[in-house]
Structure formats: C-alpha cells, structure tokens
Amino acid sequence: MPTRVFIDGAAGTTGLEIADRLAGRAEFEMVALAGDRRKDSAARREALNGADFAVLCLPDDAAREAVALIDPASPVRVIDASSAHRVSGGWTYGFPEIVGRDAVAGAARVTNPGCYPSGFIALVAPLVRAGLLPADWPFTVNAVSGYSGGGKGLIERFEADRDIAWRGYALGLGHKHVAEMQVLCGLAHPPLFAPAVVPAHRGMVVEVPLPLAAIPGAAGADALRDCLAAFYDGSPIVRLGDTPEGGELVLRQSRAPSDGMELHVFAAPDGSQVRLVAMLDNLGKGASGAAVQNLNLMAGLSETAGLQLP
Incomplete structure (x- = not known):
C-alpha cells in the first residue's frame, strides 16, 4: 500500500x-x-490528519498553524521546510549527515535545515566537534544564493529587473538563519552572517574564512581537510570536492538542479589562512532535495531515491 504524502x-x-x-x-x-x-482550514486539517507524511512548504506562521491543525493522536509525521521549528524542542533537525540517519528515520517531527545554514553547518560542525576549531571563535560566513531562494516574489523581481547584479540583505544582522547555525555547531557566539542574492536562478556558495594563525588552538589546513573527508566518507550526497581547474570556483547561471553538496578547503601557502567553501543548490540540498532525503529515511527507503545526484 503506497505511503500517503500531503504537501x-x-x-x-x-x-x-x-x-x-x-x-x-x-x-x-x-x-x-x-x-x-x-487555504481552507477544514480541508487542510482533513488532508494533514489523513496523510502518513505531511511536508510543510509554508511561511513560518502558516507552518505553525498547520502543526496546530494536526490532531495530537494523529499518526501523521511531519517535515517542516520553513524556519518555524529549526531550534524548537521536540523537533529533529533534518540534516542526517550531522544528526545521524537513525535520528531522522525515527522522528515524528523533522525540521528541514535552511539553505545557507546547510553549507555552514556542513563545514563547521564536524571541525568543532573534533576539536580542530574552537567553539568560542567568532565565526563569519559570507554567502551568495540564486534568487529562487526568495520565493515567487523575489523570482519575479529579479526576472523583471535584469539590471540587478547583487542584492545584499540581512544588513541589520540577526537573521533567522543564525540561530540554527549557532546551535547545530555548538558555538559560543552567533556567527556574523553576510548573505546576498545574485542573478542566477539556483545555486549557492557559502564561505567561512578562517585566519588560522590568529585562532587559538586551531588545527592546520591539512587536518581540517582530512577531518571533513573522513566525516563524509561514503556519503552519496555530501563530499569533499576536487581542486578546481584554474584555481577558481564558478557558480553558473545555467547550473543544473542538484541535490548534492561539495565542500572545499583552500589554504594560503604558509597555512596561516583558510577559506572553507560549500557549493550546493539552494533548491536541492538547501530545500527540496533535503526534504525528500528526510522523507526517504523516515519512510524506510534509500535516502537517495528520487534525488538528482552526479
């Protein structure tokens, strides 16, 4: 009997x-x-409670409303793609590589990671856990994303105004993504988050610059690279990338959909500085691909079923 899914x-x-x-x-x-x-509450209530799995692709307030419509006795299991529950008690953070596949597979309530946090957490969490970077360092994360991450409104804005070359935002700091970055990486301080949108439909680059020579107790670039390689060894979705040709990483406007994530560690010749970089699709591992990976695990299926991977 097929598993019933309501989006x-x-x-x-x-x-x-x-x-x-x-x-x-x-x-x-x-x-x-x-x-x-x-948008009919009664119809949504019936659909939510009648499904085996409900996937919430809603603004935060609407996602909270959807959860409230679920009968406490209902067996429906929930994947929330909004940011409403990412650091809430009773919810499992849906990054299987970080929290463990068994934790996601057995969860009743899973909160999908944010797109930018997915890159930051993939890079930083394993290194802090291993003691190679100190948890009390004031981390900075610089990132750019394709405009599809902003939903229909931003898509229409970018496609109507082809003169936009760069759109920086969260300039008042304190963006809602910061909390999950701090919590999942176990950091003493919220990272300084500097996001921007560029005129590409999809794709994302997340960078964490590290002045290793100034960070007390930080390991060297080789140790950081080896740790990430070992941590994601065998993962079909997250991998350490090869050295790019010509020494450049390129985010192309023609980027094809992908549910994978590629990590890089670039070091200064003297080892004093490092740039940690994650490349992913904001609509793939940054959103929809992650939700499907979580759904697969929760349904007892191969985590890569239906995903678009190299």
Whole structure:
C-alpha cells in the first residue's frame, strides 16, 4: 500500500520541486487539494490528519498553524521546510549527515535545515566537534544564493529587473538563519552572517574564512581537510570536492538542479589562512532535495531515491 504524502504549500517553489522528485514513485500516493481548497482550514486539517507524511512548504506562521491543525493522536509525521521549528524542542533537525540517519528515520517531527545554514553547518560542525576549531571563535560566513531562494516574489523581481547584479540583505544582522547555525555547531557566539542574492536562478556558495594563525588552538589546513573527508566518507550526497581547474570556483547561471553538496578547503601557502567553501543548490540540498532525503529515511527507503545526484 503506497505511503500517503500531503504537501501543504504545494504551489510554492519548494513544494513544486518536492513534487517533481516524488513524481512517478510507486512508493508514494500524493494527497492533493484543489486550488480553491488549499487555504481552507477544514480541508487542510482533513488532508494533514489523513496523510502518513505531511511536508510543510509554508511561511513560518502558516507552518505553525498547520502543526496546530494536526490532531495530537494523529499518526501523521511531519517535515517542516520553513524556519518555524529549526531550534524548537521536540523537533529533529533534518540534516542526517550531522544528526545521524537513525535520528531522522525515527522522528515524528523533522525540521528541514535552511539553505545557507546547510553549507555552514556542513563545514563547521564536524571541525568543532573534533576539536580542530574552537567553539568560542567568532565565526563569519559570507554567502551568495540564486534568487529562487526568495520565493515567487523575489523570482519575479529579479526576472523583471535584469539590471540587478547583487542584492545584499540581512544588513541589520540577526537573521533567522543564525540561530540554527549557532546551535547545530555548538558555538559560543552567533556567527556574523553576510548573505546576498545574485542573478542566477539556483545555486549557492557559502564561505567561512578562517585566519588560522590568529585562532587559538586551531588545527592546520591539512587536518581540517582530512577531518571533513573522513566525516563524509561514503556519503552519496555530501563530499569533499576536487581542486578546481584554474584555481577558481564558478557558480553558473545555467547550473543544473542538484541535490548534492561539495565542500572545499583552500589554504594560503604558509597555512596561516583558510577559506572553507560549500557549493550546493539552494533548491536541492538547501530545500527540496533535503526534504525528500528526510522523507526517504523516515519512510524506510534509500535516502537517495528520487534525488538528482552526479
């Protein structure tokens, strides 16, 4: 008997991409609401409680509302792609490589990671856990993303105004992504987060610069690289990337959809400085691909089923 999946917010960018990854998979039966019923609370309540899995692709307040519509006795298991529950008690953070596949597989409530935090956490959490970087260092993260991460409104804005070359935001600091970066990496201080959007539909580069010579107790570049390679050894989704040709990483506007993540460690010749870099698809491992990976694990399936990987 197929597993029933309801995507609440199926018409949004993340919901559409999740549906695309699940299309044609005999393991799942999609529960759908007609357009005029998608915002009807009674219809949503029925769909949420009648599914085996509910995937929430909604703004934060609407995601909280959806959870409130679920009967406490309902067996439905939830994956929330919003940021509403990422550091909330009772929710499992849906980054299997970091929290453990068994933890995700057995969870009733899973909160999908943010796109930028996915890159930062993938780079920093293993190194702090291993004691190669101190948890009390004031980390900085610089990042750019394709405009699809901003949803339909930002997509329309970028595609209507081709003169936008760079859009910096979160200039008041304190962005909602910061909390999960700090908590999942076990940091003493919130990282300084500097995100921007560039005129590419999808794709993302997350960079953590490290002045190793100034960081008390920091390990060298080779040790950092070896730690990341060992931590993700055997992962079909996250891997340490090869040295790029010409010494450059390129985010192309024509980037194809991908649910993988590639990590890099670039070091100064004298080892005094390092740039940790993660490249991923903000709609893939940064959103929809991560949700499908979590759904696969929770449903007892191969974690890569339906994913788009090299």
